[in-house]
Amino acid sequence: MLVTRTFLQQLAPADIVPAVVPEEPVEITRVSVPAPEFSRFLYATVGEAYYWTDRLDWSWQRWQDWVTQPGFESWVCWSGGAPAGYAELLGSPGEQGTEVKLAYFGLLPAFTGRGLGGHLLTTALRRAWSLSGRHPDFPPVSRVWLHTCTLDGERALPNYKARGLHPYRSEQYERELTRPTGPWPGAFPGED
Template sequence: MSLTVTTWSLEQTSPADLLPAAAPDAEVRIVRAEVPSPEFSRFLYASVGGDISWTDRLSYTYAQWRKLLERPGVETWVAYDRGTPAGYLELAARGEQGDAAPGVVEIVYFGLLPAFRGRRIGGHLLSYGVARAWDLAERWPGLAPTGRVWLHTCSKDGEHAMDNYLRRGFKLFDTKVEQEPDVTPPGPWPGAERD
């Protein structure tokens, strides 16, 4: 059995495109996970994406996670609500000086753990993360200044994802419709059940 999935690609081409969200009422801090940690990154990936069919990295080995996290220009920004990880955003520079398309930063993954959705944390985290995408080269000598920030979302993502991206100033530049196998989301770990 297959599932029809629509994927939308969105971009910003200037820091002025960013329309920041208001900070949430909760005590939310956003911190960069500066030490590459495959264990922590896999926890974030599986916990945020477990119920929305993020499966592409589930088979990664420890070495594959480490290699990915140690690339220049890859950053993980984590939102904490009163000390508890609530969600994250992963940035990846896609062009270095001398490349054909320098200064491109992708928001590779972004989302909240299920218990933290619907509490206005997502808009705040996205706003903060996009601002960090625009100033990424300041933290990574040798990277070209950011000239474009892009991401993609799909019809399997949370119901408010697209609206959040549009409200933050992203513009749609591509749409694809494909058939994918209909796979039951694995949850954050095998056998997990949501209430």
């Protein structure tokens, strides 16, 4: 299948266009004790619908290395005591300042279509721009960026643009689609 990947960025925190705060009560908190098991759960559960497979074969140690690297943060949106979605940030200090990649972002299937994605993205972008304040060895943030592709949800690219991220490059590539099993076989809504 031919897939289009789009790269988007913000060059100043003033570029953030906040979403409407959802009516249902949610809390977005930073994971203060990195847990490979929890990170893998979020990745597999959110990504199952979008063919996220690149990390499914990672060992526990590789997950541990990922979640404990300098500049890594995981922010989780909670609704009714359950994880509703998450955002992974990865800061990289450079000569021009710290660049923060929004490495992974999304909602669990039961929480899509409820107005949570825009609010979670707004919060993730604010946390990305303030990352160097939580990591004193990092210079101030100069850029926040991400990429999305046509395999992601239909609301992904419009949400990124609506929050003030600007496309700066796109590319196409071929991808063989193999549906991952998520946290268990048949976990994707509509599969029996």
